[in-house]
Amino acid sequence: MSRWGKHFKDGRNWPGYNEELVIRSTFLFNLDFVQQWDQEVTNMNRGKRGSPYLFPESFMKFMMMWKQFLDYRALEGMARSLADMKKIPQYGYYTTVWHRIHDMKPTLDISDLRYADLGTDGTGLKTNNARSYRIMKYGDPDSGRRLG
Known part of the structure; x- marks a missing residue:
């Protein structure tokens, strides 16, 4: 292919780049909690009143980690798939x-850290409180109305 009189040689490694993208999107499922599933549930239910727990705390922490990527119905679908593959004993709604x-x-244990970087995300936060500002500036228009 000619580009302004010069021959262009594409030196990109597309198969290697594609593999990097695939590896970047790989999720590792640490399912070690399944080995202690029954023992953990038994310990959680010892002395408990009311309905017994069916799922260990470690499984719920696993689900909580995935909640940042999936909604709750998708979490149920993921757990259902893991149960169908016999990776976990059962799934919940x-x-x-x-x-x-x-x-x-x-919980966050930072007792052994001397320095930490903190990042926050303000997505969804309101930059102004328009109604409160208008009430402060001009008064509450509903304050004179009485229900009755």
């Missing part, structure tokens, strides 16, 4: 996962 994940208290 997305509502079970939702309740268990939302009941978890996040």
